[in-house]
Amino acid sequence: MTGATQIAVVSAGLSDPSSTRLLADRILQAVTKDLAGRGTETSSRVFELRDFAHDITNSVLTGFAPKPLAEMNDFVAGADAVVVVSPIFSTSYSGLFKSWVDALDRDALAGMPVLLAATAGTPRHSLAIDYAMRPLFTYLHAEPVSTGVFASSDDWGESADRVAPLQQRIDRAARELADRMTEAERAVPADPFSPESYLGENGSFADLLANPPVR
Structure with a gap:
């Protein structure tokens, strides 16, 4: 990877x-700190889905993402890792969160290291x-790290016996995400319709015309 690692x-x-x-802020801080300790420079952006609620709805209805949402989704798809945090309503992620996922390109998160968190x-x-x-x-063919981070209302209390365990979970998940990010380049699935998928590294279009693939 060249330049700062994007989260x-x-x-x-x-x-x-x-x-x-x-x-979300606490997790980002922990991931950034862990990567800094490994000598990895990072840059990050935090997106609040409520700021994109109308664009997400329009995208689901029309199939086309308005420019602000498209730019956000492009940043997410091009990042080196993603942290996602959703409130839990009726035992599952929020409708806004799912609608955003529906507005993503199907392969946007393929091979992406992801840290999952919820409140x-x-x-x-x-x-x-x-x-x-x-x-x-x-x-979605993403690669969620093993540790998810859940925080209930009690975890934000003043007593150290509740705050410390939450920070321990955050630090463990952040370490797992940093491990995944520094292991290797993200593997992006090959385009099955690209010339390379038919020709290989050393093939030519003449070879392709002479020996068309059977699919």
């Missing part, structure tokens, strides 16, 4: 301020990351 952070919180954005009012929703969010991103 895209997507927060689906609806209020301002929101615990979802607070968690809710009660710890009873802590498994939503694994039974709702993880299957969604696996379907």
